[in-house]
Amino acid sequence: MQVTRRQALGLSAGAAAFMAFAPAFADEAATEKMLKEFTGGKSPGSGKISLKAPEIAENGNTVPITVSVESDMTESSYVESVTLLADGNPNPGVATFHFSPMSGEASATTRMRLAGTQNVIAVAKMNDGSVFMDKKQVKVTIGGCGG
């Protein structure tokens, strides 16, 4: 039986809902490895790429995020691809978006599932091989006691 942290505060339904929850957290090495594979070992710069995500997820099962990269998107200068990683998920890879000058702009919106509070990482690769990174912590709470 799969129990998410948010559901764990069901506090109501049935006692069975409160089974111990042992998330299979990704190890940092897995995230590092995927990052390296994408960047080809280059260390990413900051700027150019911006990641929009909620500070606290309303629903850890479907967290909306938007990533956009500043670029002219011309034949000589464009964004090749953007990859999204979630460093606390059992499998850190979330999605990779591919762009071309025909894309017009390099931005994408998607929703992802987060197993718990963790960093969401977005990395952009430009056609000249340079890479840029943005990172944001998204908190997934048990919830329930504000106000």
Place this chain on the structure above:
Amino acid sequence: MFSRRDFLTASVALATIFGPGMHGRWSQAAAQQAITEEDLLAAEDFGNVTLLHVTDIHAQVKPLYFREPSINLGVGEVEGLPPHVTGQDFLKMFNLKPGSPEAYALTSVDYVSLAKTYGKMGGLDRVATIVKRVRAERGEDKTLFLDGGDTWQGSYTANETAGQDMVDIMHALGTDAMTAHWEFTYGTDRVNEIVEQLQFPLLAGNIFDDEWMEPAFKAYEIFERGGVKIAVLGQAFPYTPIANPRWMIPNWSFGIREEEVVKNIAAAKEEGAEVIVLLSHNGFDVDRKLASRVEGIDVLLSGHTHDALPEPVMVGKTMLIASGSNGKFVSRVDLNVADGAVKGYRYRLIPVFSDVITPDPEMAALIDKLRAPYEAELQRELGRTDSLLYRRGNFNGTFDDLICQALLAERDAEIALSPGFRWGTSLLPGQAITVEDVHNACSMTYPEAYRSTMSGQLVKDILEDVADNLFNPDPYYQQGGDMVRVGGMGYRIDPAKEIGSRISDMTLLASGEKIDPARDYVVAGWASVNEGTEGPPIWDVVEAHLQKNPNVHVEENQSVQVVG
């Protein structure tokens, strides 16, 4: 640690821009033995625009007692900064005299004896007197009356009428705009129904339709007052679908959405706005951070965390105003706007001493009419307390301890959990406990008192999670409620630590044994955000307990130890 001296330096730097800022202090009145309505309300004519702000009324229409917190910790950058200053430190920081009316209104120091001296505060008939007088003196065309939200929830009558009594009252007060939080706990359909009949806009630039991510509410409204174009931007409580039931508003997504604030300021300026006012339900620390990151907000009317500050807090050129809660205060900001910019201001936090300010007869009549069908039930006595009952503060208040006792006894539980809401009125020793009083502490649309089993580990995880909502050093990760109240169990907390290591020494009070992470405990609580929660409403649980134990005596809670 932040000192008064630092605070003055910061203010003085500002005064060179704005001219003498700290006007409208009521200490002069306090120096006299008696305060009069004139002392509280008379103001010299200044500038061309007046903003009036109320927030977090929580449906409290009658005068009441509301004890301000004795503990309100700030962590990280905001440690020791207002509003994280309480008691004697607060009196010192703002140079208030112990025993004065403002000491009573703004702190918990010597609360019971000062409450007997100065009487109840608030009452929307008194607030009406203030609003009407300001409009008459300044002119309707110079005045904006703004409501920061948490207005429709918090009383028996609001719950019975699904917020209608408050909507009628806010219409009668002539509200110009509002934003919201607990309003959403009436659910999507009811909120939409009210918004359609509202004679003023409900503004919230940070709520989006979850499906298409389109704005769900109007973000701002431009008003012309005193020949000045003023944009009022609304910011609803960003974490409503997390702190309150998401299933009641499944299609609305919230969040701080700083970039939307930036966008809306630009759009309003494009439309000719000369003054930008953010009517916010972010909570004070979130607002302070937002003001430090977003350019162009002239006045930030802050709400949600129920703080009352006698002076504005300046962040760059932005003036942050904290107007308290429960109708205890009305903020008045007079602005002098010329050449499209704020050139000076006067600020006054008006304390609504109900024995000093004359009730407005029309509003008093409306309130009586709205309450009439429920009056007998409201006044039904359930018991009597010989202790001060209050909730507000970071950890267990005595009213919460009473609720936790009721949960433990009536639901036959080992541990009780009661949410750390900041609303809930106070009762003085010797007062009767009426149905109205109990509802003031727990009136809501999801009151079911559940009974369940939880492992010791889950109880700890919940405490850690809520503590991080309160004590995360980054305000953007805070939700603005206080710590969950616990009955039957003691614990130690170090707010400065990280999530997972703040809570220790969890002890079952009945046996003195340490909580075993692997053992299951019977836990009772209320206000679960989950759909389908079952149990009697919490007010029935408290009433049943009072029936058996009508004489209430609650000692100050000793089972939560704050360290670090």
